[in-house]
Amino acid sequence: MIFLKLSGFCSVCSLEFIYICKKISKINASALLKILTCFSVAIPASFALIYGIKSLIGRVQKLSNSAPINSSKIHQTTVRQYTGDLTPAEKQGVTLGPCYSDSVEIDLKKHCNLKIAIRDHDLFSSKAEVIVNPVSADLGKDGDVNKTIHLLGGDFYQWEQKALQKQYSSSFVPGYAVIIESGDLEISHRIKRVIVVAVTQGVSTREKENQLYSSYYNSLALAHAKGMSRIAFPSISDGFPKDRAVNISLKAIYDFMNDHPNTSLNVISIHVWKGGGNLAPNKDLMEYAMFFDPPRPIPQRTEVLEYSKDLTAEEATQLSIKESTRDKNTLRINFKRYSDFKVSVRNQDLFTSKARVIVNAANAHLGGGGGIDGAIHSKGGGVYAANHKALQTKYQGQYVLGYAAIIGSGALKDVYQIRFVIVVAGPQGATTPEKENQLYSCYYNSLVLAHLKGRSSIAFPSISTGIFGFPKFRAAHISLKAIYDFIHAYPKSSLKTISIHFQAKTDTERNQNFKEYKDCLPAPVLLEAVD
Numbered sequence: 001m002i003f004l005k006l007s008g009f010c011s012v013c014s015l016e017f018i019y020i021c022k023k024i025s026k027i028n029a030s031a032l033l034k035i036l037t038c039f040s041v042a043i044p045a046s047f048a049l050i051y052g053i054k055s056l057i058g059r060v061q062k063l064s065n066s067a068p069i070n071s072s073k074i075h076q077t078t079v080r081q082y083t084g085d086l087t088p089a090e091k092q093g094v095t096l097g098p099c100y101s102d103s104v105e106i107d108l109k110k111h112c113n114l115k116i117a118i119r120d121h122d123l124f125s126s127k128a129e130v131i132v133n134p135v136s137a138d139l140g141k142d143g144d145v146n147k148t149i150h151l152l153g154g155d156f157y158q159w160e161q162k163a164l165q166k167q168y169s170s171s172f173v174p175g176y177a178v179i180i181e182s183g184d185l186e187i188s189h190r191i192k193r194v195i196v197v198a199v200t201q202g203v204s205t206r207e208k209e210n211q212l213y214s215s216y217y218n219s220l221a222l223a224h225a226k227g228m229s230r231i232a233f234p235s236i237s238d239g240f241p242k243d244r245a246v247n248i249s250l251k252a253i254y255d256f257m258n259d260h261p262n263t264s265l266n267v268i269s270i271h272v273w274k275g276g277g278n279l280a281p282n283k284d285l286m287e288y289a290m291f292f293d294p295p296r297p298i299p300q301r302t303e304v305l306e307y308s309k310d311l312t313a314e315e316a317t318q319l320s321i322k323e324s325t326r327d328k329n330t331l332r333i334n335f336k337r338y339s340d341f342k343v344s345v346r347n348q349d350l351f352t353s354k355a356r357v358i359v360n361a362a363n364a365h366l367g368g369g370g371g372i373d374g375a376i377h378s379k380g381g382g383v384y385a386a387n388h389k390a391l392q393t394k395y396q397g398q399y400v401l402g403y404a405a406i407i408g409s410g411a412l413k414d415v416y417q418i419r420f421v422i423v424v425a426g427p428q429g430a431t432t433p434e435k436e437n438q439l440y441s442c443y444y445n446s447l448v449l450a451h452l453k454g455r456s457s458i459a460f461p462s463i464s465t466g467i468f469g470f471p472k473f474r475a476a477h478i479s480l481k482a483i484y485d486f487i488h489a490y491p492k493s494s495l496k497t498i499s500i501h502f503q504a505k506t507d508t509e510r511n512q513n514f515k516e517y518k519d520c521l522p523a524p525v526l527l528e529a530v531d
Contacts, residue, residue, distance in 0.1 A: 076218035079175035082209045085247045090254060096292035099411040101381035104288050106250070111257050117269045118288045120382070124152065126269055128232035130179070130193040130223045134215075137198055139165035139172050145234045149185070149194060157183030157194065164196060174198040175214030179222040193226060195219045201238045209248055212237055216252035220268070224260055230267040235284065242287045250291065285382025286389065289410070298391055299452065300405035301445035307436045310477045315484060316521045323514075328507075331514045333480070338487050342497045345517050347510045350501045351379065351412070355459035357420045357450045358412075361442075361466075364399050364425045366392035372461045376412070376421060384410025384421065391423060399425045402441030406449045420453060422446045426464035431474045439464055439475060443482035450495050451486075457497035462513075476516035 086094060097105035106116040123131055123145060133149050136142055139161060141150050150158055160180040164172075177197045185191040197215040200208050215236050223231040237245045253268060272284035311319070322332035329347040350358055350372065362373045366388065377385055387407040391399075404424045412418040424442040427435035442463050450458045460479070464470035483498055504510035 074179045074222070076177040076214075076222055077173070078214065078218070079173065079210055080214045080217055082206075082213035082248060082251070084251075086251050086254060094250065094254060094292075096289070096383075098414040099289070099381060099383045100415060101379050101411045102282075102285075104285060104382060106288075106292075108254065108257055111261065113266055114257060115267045116253060117267070118285060119269055119271050120273055120282045120285055121271055122273050123232055123234050123271045124148070124185075124189050124191075126230070126232035126271060128191065128230040128267070128269065129228045130195060130226070130231050131182075131185075131191055132195045132197055132215075132219050132231070132233045132236060134197055134199045134234060134236040134238075135161075135172065137172050137174070139168065139196070143199070152188060153183035153185050153194070155183070156181065157185065160194075161196065172196075172198045173211075174200050174208075175211035175218070177215060177218035177222055179226060193223075193228070195222055195231075197236055199236060199238050200240055202240065204241050204244045208240065209244065212240065212245065212248050213252050216249050217256055220253070220256040220265065221260075224256075224263045224265055227264050229264050231265060231269075233268075233270045235270075235272055242284060243290075246287045246291050282382050282385075286386040289383035289386045298394065298405050298407060299449060300403060301441075301449055302400070302403050303441070303445070304400070304402040304437055305441045305444055307433075307440035307478060307481070309481075311481055311484060311520060319480075319484070319521060321518055321521065329510065331517060333517070335484075335487055338491055340496055341487055343483055344499045345514060346499050346501050347504050347513070348499075348501055349503060350459055350461055351375075351416050351418070353457075353459035353499055353501060354417070355457040355497065355499065356418065357406075357422060357453070357455045357458040358409075358418050359422045359424060359442075359446050359458065359460045359463070361461050361463045361468075362399070362423055362425050364401060365397045366395065366399050366423070366425070367397065371466055379415065380410035380412050380421070382410070383408065384412065386410075387421075388423065399423075401425050401427055401435075402438035402445070404442060404445035404449055406453060420450070420455065422449055422458075424463065426468060427470055428464065428468040429470070431471055435470070436474065436478055439470065440478050440482050443479050444486055447482065447486040447495065447498070448490075451490055451493045454494050456494050458495060458499075460498075460500045462500055462502050472513065473516045473519065477520050480517065480520050 093109045095107045095109065097107040099105070102120040104118045106118070108114055108116065119126070131149075133146055134143060135146050141147055150161070157180075160183065164178055164180065175198070177195050179193050179195045182191045182194045185194070197219060200212040200215065202208065216233070219233070220231065233249075235245075249270060257263070272282055318336050320334045320336065322334060324330055324332070331345040333343040333345070335341050335343065346353070358376075360373055360376050361371070363369050368374065368377045368385070368388065377388065387410065391405055391407060402424075404422050406420050406422045409418045409421050412421070424446060426442050427438045429435070443460065446460070447458065462472070462475060463479070465472045465475045479500055502510070502513045504513055
C-alpha cells in the first residue's frame with residue numbers, strides 16, 4: 001500500500017510539472033529556477049524514501065523469518081571436558097604441512113581433504129563462510145574483532161547480538177557457542193554466519209581449558225550443522241598461555257574430525273594477525289611451529305680456529321678463475337685436483353641460489369636485525385623464527401664470533417627449497433688477527449656442518465663486509481682459504497657446490513667485488529667460460 005501511494009505521489013508530481021511547463025511563458029526566470037530546484041530535491045528524495053522503506057521491510061521480514069534466539073538448533077551450550085593434549089599416537093596423525101612466511105599448514109593424515117591453516121592474515125580476508133566472534137561475558141562491543149564485526153555487520157548484526165545479550169542476561173558462559181546472522185558481512189565479505197563465543201581469559205586452569213576446548217569444538221559443530229565448508233577463528237583466548245592454547249585448539253580440531261569424518265567443513269583456519277606493518281616474527285605462529293618442531297639439541301661447531309695465512313704461491317697454482325662472457329654476474333673458481341667441486345662468486349640474491357643450505361650472517365645478540373638476517377627472518381616466517389629463538393635462548397643473546405649452528409629453514413623450505421640455515425656471527429670493523437680467526441671459522445665451520453648433514457650445496461653471503469665494515473679484500477682471501485682447506489680436508493664430501501653472494505647495485509661495484517677474488521691469486525689464470 002505504501003508503494004502504491006508513493007508511486008501515485010510521483011505521478012501527480014510529474015503531471016504538475018507538465019502543467020507548469022505549459023505556463024512557462026508566464027513565469028519569470030527566478031521563479032522557474034525555484035520550481036526546478038524544488039523538483040530536483042523532491043523526486044530523488046521520493047525514490048530514496050522508497051528504497052529505504054523497502055530495505056527496512058526486507059530486514060524485518062528476514063528477522064521475523066529467522067529461527068528464534070532460543071532455538072536449540074543454533075546453540076551449543078555444553079561445556080565439554082578437555083581430556084588432555086594429543087597423545088603420542090594421535091600426534092602421529094597430525095603433521096606439519098607447507099610453511100610460508102605468513103602461514104603454517106597442518107595435515108591430518110586420516111582427513112586428506114581437510115585443510116588446516118594458521119595464518120598471519122586479517123580475519124575478514126579469510127574467504128570463510130562463517131567466522132568466530134570472541135566476546136566478553138556481557139556480550140558488549142568491546143574487543144577489536146567484536147568491534148569490527150559490529151561495524152561491518154551493521155544494524156542487522158547488532159540486533160542479532162543484542163537479542164543474544166538479552167537472552168543470556170549479559171552473562172554468556174565461556175565455552176558456549178551460538179551461530180547468528182552476519183548482517184551486512186554477507187554482502188561485503190560473503191560471510192554468511194557469525195559464531196559468538198566468550199573469550200577465555202587469564203592463566204590456565206582445568207576449568208578454563210574445558211572452556212577453551214568447548215569454544216573451538218562447539219564452533220566447529222555449529223558450522224558443520226549449518227553445512228558450511230569454511231570456518232575462520234581469530235585468537236579466542238586473552239592472556240591464556242600460548243602453548244596451552246595451541247595444544248587445546250589442535251586437540252579440539254582432531255577430536256571434532258574424528259567425531260564427524262564426513263563433515264562438510266574442508267577449510268579450518270586460525271588467524272593470529274597482529275596488524276599490518278609489524279615486521280617482527282609473529283609469536284603465535286611460532287608457537288604452532290614449535291608444537292611440531294620443539295627445541296632440540298642444535299648441531300653446531302663451537303671452535304674458533306686459527307687462520308694461519310693466505311693461500312701460498314704453491315696453493316694458488318692449484319686454482320684458476322673463469323670469467324664468463326655469457327653470465328657477467330658469475331666468477332667461477334676451479335680447483336684443478338678436485339674438478340667435481342663447483343666454487344663461484346656471484347652477484348645474485350642468496351635466496352635464488354638453489355642451494356640446499358644458506359648461511360645467515362647474524363649479530364652476536366641473535367636478535368634478528370637487518371640485512372640478510374632480517375631477510376631470512378621475514379622469508380622464513382614463524383617456523384624459522386622459532387628455531388632461531390631457541391638458539392638465542394641457548395646463548396642468552398651472547399653468541400660467540402666464529403661459531404656456527406645449523407637450524408631448520410622454516411618457510412624457506414617450501415618456497416625456495418632451502419632445507420637448513422647455518423647461523424654465524426662475524427667480526428666487525430678493521431681487520432686484526434683475532435677477527436681473521438673469527439671470520440675464517442665462520443666459513444670453515446659452516447662448510448663442515450653442511451658436509452655432516454650430507455647436503456650437496458651451500459650459499460654464503462659475503463660475511464661481515466656489509467654494515468659490519470670488514471675489509472672486502474681481506475674477506476676474499478680468508479673465505480677462499482677456508483674453502484681450499486675444507487676441500488683438501490674432505491675431498492670426498494657430498495658438498496660439491498659452494499657459492500659466495502654479493503648484491504652489487506652497479507656494474508662497477510660488481511667488477512670491484514670480483515677483482516678482490518682475482519687478486520687473491522698471484523698470477524690468476526683467466527679463462528673464458530664455455531657454458
